[in-house]
Amino acid sequence: MAVSELAQILNDDRSASAIKLVLCVIAAVSASAFPIVAHAMDASYYVVFVTRILIYALAAVSLNLVLGFGGLASFGHAMFLSLGAYCAAVPTVYGVNGAWLHVLLALTLGCSLALLTGLVVLRTRETAFIMTTLAFAQMLYFLLVSLKQFGGDEGLNMQSGSEIAGVQLSDNNVLYFVSLAVLAAVVLFQRRLLHSPFGTIFRGVAANEQRMKALGYPTLLYRLTAYVISGGLCTVCGVLLANLTLFASPSYGSWKASGELMLMVVLGGAGTIGGPIVGAAAFLMIEEVTKGVSPHWPAYLGILIIAISVFSRNGIWTFVRRNRS
Amino acid sequence: MAPSFIAFQLLNGIQYGVMLSLLAAGLTLIFGIMNFMNLSHGAYYMLGAFVGATVYNKTGVFLLAIVGAVLATMIVGAVAERLVLRRLYRSDHLHQVLATFGFILVFDELAKTVWGPAPYYMSVPPMLSGSFDLAGVPFPTYRLMIVAVGISFAACLYVVIHRSRLGMLIRASSHDPEIVAAMGVNVKVLNALVFTIGCGLAGLAGILAAPIVSIEPGMGSGVLILTLVVIVVGGVGSIKGAFLGAILIGCIDTCGRVFIGPSLANVATKQISGAAGPALASIIVYVVMAVVLAWRPQGLFSVR
Amino acid sequence: MNVPVLQTRGLTKRFGHFLATDCVDLDVRANEIHALIGPNGAGKTTLIKQLTGELRQDQGRVILSGRDVSDISIDRRALAGLGRSFQVTSVLTEFTALQNVKLALKAGRTGRFNFWSRFEDERCLDDEAYAALSKVGLGAKARTSVDSFGYGERRQLEIAIVLAMRPKIFLLDEPLAGMSTAESSGIVQLIADLRTIAPILLVEHDMKAVFSLADRITVLSYGKKLATGTPDDIRRNEEVRSSYLGGREA
Numbered sequence: 001m002a003v004s005e006l007a008q009i010l011n012d013d014r015s016a017s018a019i020k021l022v023l024c025v026i027a028a029v030s031a032s033a034f035p036i037v038a039h040a041m042d043a044s045y046y047v048v049f050v051t052r053i054l055i056y057a058l059a060a061v062s063l064n065l066v067l068g069f070g071g072l073a074s075f076g077h078a079m080f081l082s083l084g085a086y087c088a089a090v091p092t093v094y095g096v097n098g099a100w101l102h103v104l105l106a107l108t109l110g111c112s113l114a115l116l117t118g119l120v121v122l123r124t125r126e127t128a129f130i131m132t133t134l135a136f137a138q139m140l141y142f143l144l145v146s147l148k149q150f151g152g153d154e155g156l157n158m159q160s161g162s163e164i165a166g167v168q169l170s171d172n173n174v175l176y177f178v179s180l181a182v183l184a185a186v187v188l189f190q191r192r193l194l195h196s197p198f199g200t201i202f203r204g205v206a207a208n209e210q211r212m213k214a215l216g217y218p219t220l221l222y223r224l225t226a227y228v229i230s231g232g233l234c235t236v237c238g239v240l241l242a243n244l245t246l247f248a249s250p251s252y253g254s255w256k257a258s259g260e261l262m263l264m265v266v267l268g269g270a271g272t273i274g275g276p277i278v279g280a281a282a283f284l285m286i287e288e289v290t291k292g293v294s295p296h297w298p299a300y301l302g303i304l305i306i307a308i309s310v311f312s313r314n315g316i317w318t319f320v321r322r323n324r325s
Numbered sequence: 326m327a328p329s330f331i332a333f334q335l336l337n338g339i340q341y342g343v344m345l346s347l348l349a350a351g352l353t354l355i356f357g358i359m360n361f362m363n364l365s366h367g368a369y370y371m372l373g374a375f376v377g378a379t380v381y382n383k384t385g386v387f388l389l390a391i392v393g394a395v396l397a398t399m400i401v402g403a404v405a406e407r408l409v410l411r412r413l414y415r416s417d418h419l420h421q422v423l424a425t426f427g428f429i430l431v432f433d434e435l436a437k438t439v440w441g442p443a444p445y446y447m448s449v450p451p452m453l454s455g456s457f458d459l460a461g462v463p464f465p466t467y468r469l470m471i472v473a474v475g476i477s478f479a480a481c482l483y484v485v486i487h488r489s490r491l492g493m494l495i496r497a498s499s500h501d502p503e504i505v506a507a508m509g510v511n512v513k514v515l516n517a518l519v520f521t522i523g524c525g526l527a528g529l530a531g532i533l534a535a536p537i538v539s540i541e542p543g544m545g546s547g548v549l550i551l552t553l554v555v556i557v558v559g560g561v562g563s564i565k566g567a568f569l570g571a572i573l574i575g576c577i578d579t580c581g582r583v584f585i586g587p588s589l590a591n592v593a594t595k596q597i598s599g600a601a602g603p604a605l606a607s608i609i610v611y612v613v614m615a616v617v618l619a620w621r622p623q624g625l626f627s628v629r
Numbered sequence: 630m631n632v633p634v635l636q637t638r639g640l641t642k643r644f645g646h647f648l649a650t651d652c653v654d655l656d657v658r659a660n661e662i663h664a665l666i667g668p669n670g671a672g673k674t675t676l677i678k679q680l681t682g683e684l685r686q687d688q689g690r691v692i693l694s695g696r697d698v699s700d701i702s703i704d705r706r707a708l709a710g711l712g713r714s715f716q717v718t719s720v721l722t723e724f725t726a727l728q729n730v731k732l733a734l735k736a737g738r739t740g741r742f743n744f745w746s747r748f749e750d751e752r753c754l755d756d757e758a759y760a761a762l763s764k765v766g767l768g769a770k771a772r773t774s775v776d777s778f779g780y781g782e783r784r785q786l787e788i789a790i791v792l793a794m795r796p797k798i799f800l801l802d803e804p805l806a807g808m809s810t811a812e813s814s815g816i817v818q819l820i821a822d823l824r825t826i827a828p829i830l831l832v833e834h835d836m837k838a839v840f841s842l843a844d845r846i847t848v849l850s851y852g853k854k855l856a857t858g859t860p861d862d863i864r865r866n867e868e869v870r871s872s873y874l875g876g877r878e879a
Contacts, residue, residue, distance in 0.1 A: 073419045120615045123622045127362060127418055128561055131553040132618060138550050139611035146604035193744050200748040201741060204721050204732050211719040214681065215794065216707035216736035225742070255550065259426040266423060296438060302430030309424035310412050 031180055035173050047172050048244070049288070053281050054179040055240045060264040060276030061186055062233035067262065068270030069194060070226050071206040072122075075130045075258050076137025080110050080231050082144060082253030084238015089156045089248035099162035099169050102239050110235025111228050113140070118227040122220060134255055144250035155249030162243055170243040179240055183277070186233060191273060193229075202226050267308055332462045334583050335576060340468045342575020343475030347530040348548065349555040349567035350482055351523030357499040357562030358519045359414055362421045365405075365428035366552065367545025369398045369524045372432065373531025374540045375440055378447035381535075387450040391532050398528025399521045406520045414516070429546065436542040444539040471533050478529075479568050486564055495519060499562060551578070554610055558617050560624030569626060574610055581609035632695065633658050634798045634828050635680070635711075640689035642675055642852075649675040651852040652689070657798060662820070662829045664839045667849030668872075673832055676849065677802055680830075681713050682706045694797050708737055712796025712827070716803040718783040722776040726767055726786055729775060730758040733793040761793040762786075765819055781812045788819050792826070799829040805838055817842060840864075 035047045059081055066072040087106040091097070117136045124132055145153040161170025169175055193199045205212045205219045212219050242248050251257065260283065268279020286304065290297040352366045377394030381387060405428065413421045449467045456463040486492035494515060498505045506512045538544065551574065559570025586602035593601070617625060633656035642650040649672045657663040667673050678684040680691055682703040691699045698706050707713070721729050731754045735741060740751075762771050765785040770778070775786065784804060791799055804820065805813045817838050823829055833839050839846065839860075846863045848855040856866050863869055 067419075073422065075422065120618050124557075124618060125561075125623070127356070127360075128557050128618075128622070128624070130362065130418060130422060131557050131561075132614070135550060135554050135557070135611050135614055139608045142607035143604050146607060192747075195747050195749065196745055197735060197740050197743045197748045197751070199744070200724075200728065201732065201735070203723070207721045207723055208719050211715065211721065212732075213703040214707055214713045214715070214719075215733050215790075216704050217741075218702070218704050255546070256426075259423065262419070263423055263426075266419065270419075296434050298430045299434035299438075302427040302434065305427030305430065306409060306424050309416075309420045309427065310409060 028184075032177075035176050044172065047176055049284075051172065051176045051179050051244060053284050054176070054183050055237060055244060056261070056264065056284060057277040057280035058179065058183050058186060058240070059234050059237045059261055060268070060280045061183070061190065061273075062230045062237065063261050064265050064270060064276045065190060065193075065230045065233075066223075066227055067265055068272065068275065069199075069203060069206060070223060071126075072223065072227070073126070073130045073262070074133045074227075074230075075255065075262065076117075076133035076135070076140075077230075077234055077261050078255075078257035079137040079140040079253040080113070080234035081238040081241060081257065081261075082248070082250055083109055083113060083140065084235035084240075085242035085248035085252050086144065086150070086156070086238075087235065088162050088239040088242035089158050090150055092158050092160050092162075093150070093156070097160050097163040099164035099239075102162045103236055106235040106239045107232050110238075111232040113235075114228040114231025115224070118224045118231075122223050122227060134258070137253060137255055137258055141250050141253055141255075144253070151248075153250055155247055155251070158242060158246040158248065161246060162239060168243075169240075170246050175240065175243055182236075182240070187273060187277075194273075198222070198225070263305055263308070266312070329462050332460075333464065334580050336459070336462070336464050336472075337468070338576030338579035339572060340472050340475075340575070341579050342572035343472050343479075344530050344534055345548070345552060345555055345575050346568045346571035347475060347478060347526045347533075348552045349559065349571045350479075350564055351526035352552055353556045353559070353562055353564060353567045354495070354519055355523045356556070357564075358495055358502075359516050361410070361414060361520075362418045362425065363410075363520075363523070364422055364425035364549065365432065366425075366523070366527055367547075367549030368429050368432035369402060369527035369545070370531040370534075370548055371436060371540075371542070371545035372401060373398045373528030374535040374538070374544065375436055375445065375531075376528075377532030378445055378535045378540055379440075381447050381450070387453070390447075390535075391529065394528045394532035395525045398531070399525040402524025403517060403521045406517055410520070411513070411516075432545075433542045440540075440542070442542060444541040446540065447535045449536040467536060474533065478526075482564060491518075551610065554614050556624075558614055558624060560627030563624065563626045566624055566626035570624075574613070577613055578610045582606040585609065633692075634694055635830060636692040637676075637680070638690045638692070640676065640679055640691065641687050642679060642684065643687055649852050650679065650686070653849070653852075653854050655847055655854065655857075657828050657830050658845075659828055660824065661844040662824050662831055662842050664831045664833060664843035664846045665849060666833065666836075666839055666846060667855075670851075671849040672852040673849055675852075677800065677832060680800060681711065707794070707796075710797030711800060712791040712794040712798065713800040714787045714791045714802060714804055716806055716832075718780070718787055720775050720778075720783050720786045720790070723774070725772050725774050726762055726778070726789070727755070727758050727771040729786060730761050730789055730793045731755070733790045734758060736794070758793060761789045764792060764822075765789040766815070780807060781815075784808065784816055785819070788816065788823070792823065796827055798827055799823055801829060801831045801833075803832055803834065805833060805835045810837075813838060 034050065038044060038047050059077070063074065063077045066074055084106045087109060088102040091102060091105065117133070121129060121132045121136065150156045158170075161168040163169070167174050169178060194203065201212070201217060202222050205217065205222050209219050238252065241252060264279040264283045265276045266279070267282055268277065269275030287301060290300045294300060348366065348370060352363060355361055355363050355366070373394040376397040377390040380393035381390035384390070409424070413424055453467045453470055455466050457466045457469050459469070486495060494505060494510055498512065498515060502512060505515070555570045555574045556567055558574060559566025585606045589602045589605070635657040637653055637655045640650055640653045640655070641648075653676060665673055665676070675684065679686045682698070682701065686699060689699070690697055693706065693709055693711060696709060698709055701709070721732070724732070728748075731748070731751065734754050734757055759768060759771060762768050765788050767782065767785050767789060770782065775783065778786065787804065791801070801820065804816055808816065813835065820829065820831065820842055831839070831842065843860055845857060846860055847857045848863060848869050850872050855872065856863060856869055858866070
């Protein structure tokens with residue numbers, strides 16, 4: 001009885017918006033209160049863990065822009081993460097710790113990398129696209145490994161996190177709130193972007209490129225723009241990641257990391273705004289649990305990934321949304 | 326730089342390329358026929374190396390090792406295909422990529438459990454050790470054998486694909502699987518066969534490489550990426566592209582690693598060449614890929 | 630002097646040894662409906678692709694409104710005035726009919742890289758889009774998602790889209806494909822009405838529609854232009870009758 005009444009309420013537009021607003025407020029409040037509660041319960045580790053989820057959710061959201069909404073299966077997206085991490089780590093070696101500088105560097109280098117690789121990669125067919133994005137990610141990986149003066153394949157430890165207004169971004173609580181804020185901002189931005197003229201055209205290009213060309217749109221330019229935005233966002237995410245671990249490593253951009261990012265998007269539901277967030281949370285939690293259960297956890301994770309790929313069509317979030325009405 | 330040194334490295338490159346070509350041919354077949362993105366291909370390479378090396382270390386008979394490696398990978402491949410992969414043929418490539426990525430995790434962990442995380446070794450069979458004089462250049466006999474085996478396989482594969490009924494079905498299926506099915510051919514069996522052959526080729530490459538590389542869990546990943554570069558450069562779905570692309574990439578990678586560092590040292594300061602040399606050497610293959618794709622996005626010998 | 634709106638001169642295309650388009654001269658004049666017919670394999674699709682820019686010709690030129698477009702890309706030809714509709718309906722199913730047409734309208738205009746404002750709120754586009762949809766009879770379904778549209782409605786939407794482009798010439802690629810005689814009469818009328826806006830190059834297999842609509846017909850066979858003329862000329866042409874029409878009265 002209660003379920004059908006709830007369903008009826010959700011179907012009514014105005015009630016639905018009101019409920020959504022209430023849910024958002026509840027989410028915002030609990031998200032803000034979470035660290036305080038965690039510290040009080042002496043479970044500070046979870047603040048770090050949830051921050052990790054927030055950061056990877058952000059990376060997944062950025063990937064979703066081109067993957068879910070653009071239909072471009074980029075299998076090298078984690079390379080932006082590793083690039084971003086080094087954009088924070090390398091300057092600190094020279095004592096340059098300003099957070100805004102790190103972010104600016106990340107945006108500049110990330111967008112440039114996306115532009116250069118996009119120009120090559122976006123001209124290939126879907127299947128070659130997967131392979132070439134993978135190959136370029138490897139290229140960056142080897143480049144980073146060869147930077148012996150910055151740690152090479154052992155990675156680079158950071159003496160200090162990015163500093164903003166005299167505060168260290170690497171402080172657990174600061175990073176938590178900053179990541180939360182950035183995630184919220186990016187999600188809102190993405191919503192606006194997808195409904196904007198650019199976003200609508202981009203979705204059209206993803207749906208039927210031939211049609212859009214025949215209408216007069218230079219489709220490559222649109223895909224490239226989305227790819228650059230996505231890459232830039234993901235690189236900034238890398239700055240946050242470096243602050244989480246105070247460590248930058250080429251392995252942040254390994255193809256396994258890219259595969260995991262893609263999995264988060266698919267698991268949660270590509271092509272939805274909330275999907276990647278749910279997917280990142282689900283994946284990281286499952287990983288955490290399996291790690292605790294068995295030393296052979298990679299195999300169990302692998303089996304899970306296979307199962308998800310074989311049986312899932314649309315991801316958790318889509319399932320939840322569909323079954324609400 | 327002595328010409329014999331250059332010749333030696335070139336031969337090395339060809340040998341590496343020939344080994345890559347076995348992998349690339351299998352992968353491009355699987356991709357061309359079933360439109361299936363198989364990222365786990367490298368795992369079969371690893372399996373072939375481990376199984377073959379184990380058989381050799383236990384029996385001392387190289388031929389048995391080869392047979393063991395190929396059989397093991399074909400059986401595992403056939404089972405995986407039948408139980409899981411078959412369901413993915415109709416999925417989009419993203420799901421295929423993810424599923425086969427999951428397979429890599431499973432296989433790597435399996436290898437780590439059975440053989441341990443430390444590298445496993447197999448020595449070069451005594452009959453094939455030593456070197457052979459090739460126009461004044463002493464070249465390890467074993468590596469020459471790889472080249473010989475690889476080229477023979479290339480020839481066999483060419484004959485099968487272009488002159489046999491099976492090959493005709495394979496080529497037809499890559500263009501139009503529905504017509505082939507309508508002709509009464511059991512496409513499921515054909516697909517299973519192609520996949521199994523592909524895995525066998527990967528396993529063969531694995532056992533051939535076993536004495537000259539370190540066998541360890543995760544060894545498949547590195548070689549897989551290079552294989553992907555090969556088939557993208559050669560043209561996805563093209564066997565000719567797989568072979569020629571592999572030789573090209575093999576030579577560029579090998580010679581690049583050997584020659585770029587010293588060449589840079591000749592023109593730039595020690596500091597720059599010390600840093601840039603290794604970096605350039607490892608990425609030269611990808612730069613070549615980027616250049617080829619910028620010029621011909623469909624690959625050099627594409628069939629589509 | 631009737632300057633042709635679309636013209637090809639000596640258009641030739643080979644695939645290996647196969648001559649798909651053999652030195653074709655075609656012209657479409659203002660105010661006319663010019664039909665392109667020919668048996669399957671005659672090379673109509675290849676010819677169309679060279680007109681739109683999907684295929685690059687080996688020899689010859691394509692001239693649109695006096696401007697040589699032979700070397701420019703698909704999207705720039707569209708902006709130069711080539712309004713093409715697709716044989717297999719290529720409407721965007723995740724959008725509404727209105728959005729589909731608005732996208733067609735937006736193509737030549739500013740603000741395409743606007744990341745912020747809502748595309749929904751572009752009122753000036755709305756008015757033009759509604760007009761195009763009403764003209765094809767889809768006014769009432771403007772805000773309905775296209776994936777619920779039936780096949781006939783999707784065909785109507787294709788026409789609305791190409792109408793909204795306000796092209797210099799309509800290139801209609803088998804607009805009646807897959808439609809029964811009853812369904813197609815509506816589309817036939819729409820096509821006839823389009824003539825007042827711009828000339829039409831019509832590729833079609835439905836001979837009844839072709840002969841009733843066309844002012845002139847070009848017959849293609851084995852990549853070569855067999856004949857061009859009025860429907861009567863074509864009906865009486867011996868070569869055409871034997872190779873294509875099979876002697877039947879159209």
